[in-house]
Amino acid sequence: xxxxxxxxxxxxxxxxxxxxxxxxxxxxxxxxxxxxxxxxxxxxxxxxxxxxxxxxxxxxxxxxxxxxxxxxxxxxxxxxxxxxxxxxxxxxxxxxxxxxxxxxxxxxxxxxxxxxxxxxxxxxxxxxxxxxxxxxxxxxxxxxxxxxxxxxxxxxxxxxxxxxxxxxxxxxxxxxxxxxxxxxxxxxxxxxxxxxxxxxxxxxxxxxxxxxxxxxxxxxxxxxxxxxxxxxxxxxxxxxxxxxxxxxxxxxxxxxxxxxxxxxxxxxxxxxxxxxxxxxxxxxxxxxxxxxxxxxxxxxxxxxxxxxxxxxxxxxxxxxxxxxxxxxxxxxxxxxxxxxxxxxxxxxxxxxxxxxxxxxxxxxxxxxxxxxxxxxxxxxxxxxxxxxxxxxxxxxxxxxxxxxxxxxxxxxxxxxxxxxxxxxxxxxxxxxxxxxxxxxxxxxxx
Amino acid sequence: xxxxxxxxxxxxxxxxxxxxxxxxxxxxxxxxxxxxxxxxxxxxxxxxxxxxxxxxxxxxxxxxxxxxxxxxxxxxxxxxxxxxxxxxxxxxxxxxxxxxxxxxxxxxxxxxxxxxxxxxxxxxxxxxxxxxxxxxxxxxxxxxxxxxxxxxxx
Numbered sequence: 001x002x003x004x005x006x007x008x009x010x011x012x013x014x015x016x017x018x019x020x021x022x023x024x025x026x027x028x029x030x031x032x033x034x035x036x037x038x039x040x041x042x043x044x045x046x047x048x049x050x051x052x053x054x055x056x057x058x059x060x061x062x063x064x065x066x067x068x069x070x071x072x073x074x075x076x077x078x079x080x081x082x083x084x085x086x087x088x089x090x091x092x093x094x095x096x097x098x099x100x101x102x103x104x105x106x107x108x109x110x111x112x113x114x115x116x117x118x119x120x121x122x123x124x125x126x127x128x129x130x131x132x133x134x135x136x137x138x139x140x141x142x143x144x145x146x147x148x149x150x151x152x153x154x155x156x157x158x159x160x161x162x163x164x165x166x167x168x169x170x171x172x173x174x175x176x177x178x179x180x181x182x183x184x185x186x187x188x189x190x191x192x193x194x195x196x197x198x199x200x201x202x203x204x205x206x207x208x209x210x211x212x213x214x215x216x217x218x219x220x221x222x223x224x225x226x227x228x229x230x231x232x233x234x235x236x237x238x239x240x241x242x243x244x245x246x247x248x249x250x251x252x253x254x255x256x257x258x259x260x261x262x263x264x265x266x267x268x269x270x271x272x273x274x275x276x277x278x279x280x281x282x283x284x285x286x287x288x289x290x291x292x293x294x295x296x297x298x299x300x301x302x303x304x305x306x307x308x309x310x311x312x313x314x315x316x317x318x319x320x321x322x323x324x325x326x327x328x329x330x331x332x333x334x335x336x337x338x339x340x341x342x343x344x345x346x347x348x349x350x351x352x353x354x355x356x357x358x359x360x361x362x363x364x365x366x367x368x369x370x371x372x373x374x375x376x377x378x379x380x381x382x383x384x385x386x387x388x389x390x391x392x393x394x395x396x397x398x399x400x401x402x403x404x405x406x407x408x409x410x411x412x413x414x415x416x417x418x419x420x421x422x423x424x425x426x427x428x429x430x431x432x433x434x435x436x437x438x439x440x441x442x443x444x445x446x
Numbered sequence: 447x448x449x450x451x452x453x454x455x456x457x458x459x460x461x462x463x464x465x466x467x468x469x470x471x472x473x474x475x476x477x478x479x480x481x482x483x484x485x486x487x488x489x490x491x492x493x494x495x496x497x498x499x500x501x502x503x504x505x506x507x508x509x510x511x512x513x514x515x516x517x518x519x520x521x522x523x524x525x526x527x528x529x530x531x532x533x534x535x536x537x538x539x540x541x542x543x544x545x546x547x548x549x550x551x552x553x554x555x556x557x558x559x560x561x562x563x564x565x566x567x568x569x570x571x572x573x574x575x576x577x578x579x580x581x582x583x584x585x586x587x588x589x590x591x592x593x594x595x596x597x598x599x600x
Contacts, residue, residue, distance in 0.1 A: 141533060144562035145489045148584035152495035155587045160502075167498065174491045 007051065007065050008042040009100045014058045014065075015040075028057035042100025045369060071368060073099055075336055075429070076110035082428050082442075083113070117339060121204060139189040146182040150175055207339075208246035209253060210329055212238050218330050219307045223257040224266055230258040257305055263294045264302045273303075274311050282409040283313075285377050285399065286359065296359055296379035300399040304330045313407055316374075316400035320349055321383070322393060332400050334372035336425035344424040345437040349398035352378035356394060363403055365420035367430045373403035373420055476504020477595050484525040485509045486516045486542070487560065488534050492583075496529065499587050500594065513537030517545055520552055526598050530577075532561035532568065540575050547576035556597040560585070 015025050026036040030053055038044040046054070046065075055062040074095060081090040091098075099106040153175045157163070163171075213220075215238075222228045231254055234247060241247045272288060289299045304317035316332025320343075329337045337343070348360040359379040366372045380396035401407050403420075411417065424430030427440045483500055487493045488511045497507040510519045513534030520528060520542075528546075532539040539559060546552040556578040561568050572580045578597050581590065 141562045144583050145492065148562070149489060149491040149495060151584045152492065152499070152587055152590075156495060156498055159587075170494075171498075174494065178491055 007046050008040045008044075008096075009103065010065050011036075011046070011054055011058075012040040014060060018058060020058075025054065025057055029053040042096045045096065048370070071334070073106060073110055075368075075425075076113055077106060078429050079117075080109055080113035083116070135192060136189075139185060139192060142185040143182060143189065146178045146185060149178045150182065153178070205243055205245035205249055206327065206329075208240050208242060209249045212240035212246075212250060213253070213330070215240065217307070218305050220254065220257065220305075221307070223254060223261045223305075226258075226262055230254045256301065260294075260298050260302045260305070263298060264292050266306070268292075269302065269306075270309055270312075274309070277311060277313075277406050280410065283375065283401065283407040284409070295381055296377070297381050297395065297397045300377065300379070300397045303399060311406075313401045313404060317397065318343070318347075318349055318400070319395060319397045320353065321395055322353070324350060324353065327395075332374070332402070334368075334402065335366055335374055335400050336368065336429075338426040341426055341428070342439070343426055344430065345427075345439065346421065346423045346435070347398060348376045348378040348421070349396050352380045352398070353394065353396040356380040356382075363408075363418050363420045364400075364423045367422065367424035367432055374400045375403045375407050376400050477599075478504030478506070480504065480506055481526040481598065482506045482508060482523060483527045483529060483594065483598075484520060484523055485529045486513070486519070486534065486539070487511065487529065487531040488513075489531075495587075496590065499591060503591055503595075505594070511535075513539070513542060516542050517549075517552075520546065520555070525555060527594060528555055528557045529594075530557050530559050532559060532572070540571055543572070543575045543577060558593055558597060 011025075015022065022036055022040070023033045026033040029036065029050060031050060035044070039046045039050070051065045052062050055065055077095055077099060078092070081092055081095070084090060153171050157168070157171055157175070220230075220233050222232055223230050231251060233254060234241070234250055238250075241250055269288075269292070272291065276284060276288065285296055285299050285303075289296050292299070294302075300315075300317055304315045306312070306315070308314075314332055315330075316335055316337075317328065317330040318326055318337060319328035320326050324342065326338070326343055331337050343349075348362045348364070351362075352358070352360045357380075359377065362376050362378075364374050364376050366374070376398055378396060378398040380394055383393040383395040422432055422435070424432060424435075427435075427438050428442055430438075430442050432438075433442065478500065483505045485493055485496050485500075485507060487496065487509065490511070493509045493511070497509055500507045508519075508523055508525070510516055511534075514536030516530075516534065516537065530539045530543060534542075539561070543557055543559065546555065546557065557576070558579045558581060559572045559577040560581050560583055561572070562583045569580045569582075579593055581593060
């Protein structure tokens with residue numbers, strides 16, 4: 001069964017495979033047959049308790065019925081709906097039903113949306129180049145000037161019957177000189193575009209880097225060994241790193257990862273981390289950073305680039321610069337990150353940016369159905385060495401990890417569970433219509 | 447380098463290489479009637495083609511190639527029309543036009559702007575700066591001639 005199939009469709013397929021009637025499964029799961037029918041047709045989303053009961057009745061693992069993969073499909077479909085501007089608008093309230101009843105069409109639509117976004121970015125980049133690239137602008141100006149001269153001179157030669165011999169010679173000379181100049185300018189332009197063509201790949205350099213890192217699980221073993229060349233990972237010319245810009249970003253990433261690994265060697269970090277998580281006190285990055293004598297940002301980067309370790313949860317990381325632009329995204333399942341454009345302004349990442357030196361810890365809840373909870377840690381610090389002269393560059397980092405009991409700080413005896421901070425991915429695809437931080441309407445809210 | 451061509455029929459003209467020559471035969475009554483047009487354009491071959499076309503139409507054509515002292519040139523020659531390129535060395539055509547429009551003695555001089563960029567943004571900028579007309583390169587000679595006649599006689 002495809003991983004993108006929704007829970008209802010999976011339940012129905014599993015039930016039929018076992019030759020079980022809908023009424024029988026409903027009875028075993030403790031729900032009415034009509035309610036189960038709605039769920040099987042993705043017209044209602046199954047609560048987690050029901051998924052567990054159904055999984056038990058079908059004798060399968062509950063995880064095989066969860067919607068994580070379907071969430072990605074629904075998110076892509078929601079984005080497609082947000083971009084369409086069609087009238088009447090897509091029936092967002094029936095999006096799950098659509099994905100469940102027509103999984104092939106839904107996957108195709110999501111794929112088209114992905115391609116459309118990629119092409120939009122290419123157009124944007126080419127447009128930027130046309131507008132701002134001084135080399136291209138100068139090359140085009142040279143060509144247009146030569147063409148103008150050739151056209152005007154050729155018209156004079158063609159349309160003037162009584163042209164004096166000296167003028168005739170003069171214009172012949174000009175047109176010859178301009179045609180040579182035009183050929184040279186055209187060759188230079190072609191050479192420039194050839195050299196620059198590698199920059200017009202499907203992804204922005206940052207995305208190329210992230211795609212390459214994703215293939216490696218965001219962990220490159222060679223950064224662990226101080227004696228090896230950290231940049232060796234680039235020698236085989238990874239296909240994802242198609243542009244010079246992305247290769248430069250990859251070199252910077254590897255150098256930084258090597259420095260992080262030297263300051264936080266795996267041989268010491270892993271036992272410290274597992275001991276901390278096993279002690280019941282939750283995840284305390286500030287304590288770890290203090291023990292190792294490193295900044296929180298460095299610890300965050302290191303945790304988000306560790307190899308899979310037993311007993312250690314998965315980590316996501318987002319980094320932004322002083323303008324709030326996301327400069328690095330290491331995704332973590334269940335926490336949607338915007339592919340481009342601005343992120344959710346409520347993220348602790350931005351709160352930390354407003355108060356450098358004062359880290360932020362928050363329990364956040366995603367704007368997805370079902371909602372997922374994450375523990376977020378954010379800290380901002382100067383990027384590069386501290387200095388007295390501007391420009392002063394800041395960088396904020398936010399570490400994310402699923403809010404499982406293992407990482408949560410213990411509650412006091414009489415303390416209430418913390419209220420989660422509602423966050424989204426970006427305003428456009430966030431349904432929290434009454435959010436005070438909203439900067440643009442959401443199509444989902446309507 | 448500046449050049450000048452006499453506008454009177456049968457007068458001696460001087461191509462850009464400096465060699466004097468007699469102009470070719472032209473009609474007796476010409477639209478230009480000897481009035482002066484200043485062409486501020488740094489591309490010598492474009493300048494020369496424009497000079498030839500306008501001269502045949504009876505205009506006295508002066509050319510100037512540098513943006514830095516272009517305003518002084520406008521002030522000194524009292525042209526009936528200025529043909530002004532946008533991208534000039536030293537000072538942009540937009541800048542020169544702006545100063546002309548703020549200058550009481552030059553405010554009324556019609557200006558035909560030329561640019562290699564035919565984009566809407568440049569056209570808007572030229573019009574906001576007070577251009578009488580905007581023409582994108584490459585242009586046809588007939589179109590240029592018609593625009594000049596229309597602007598001066600308007």
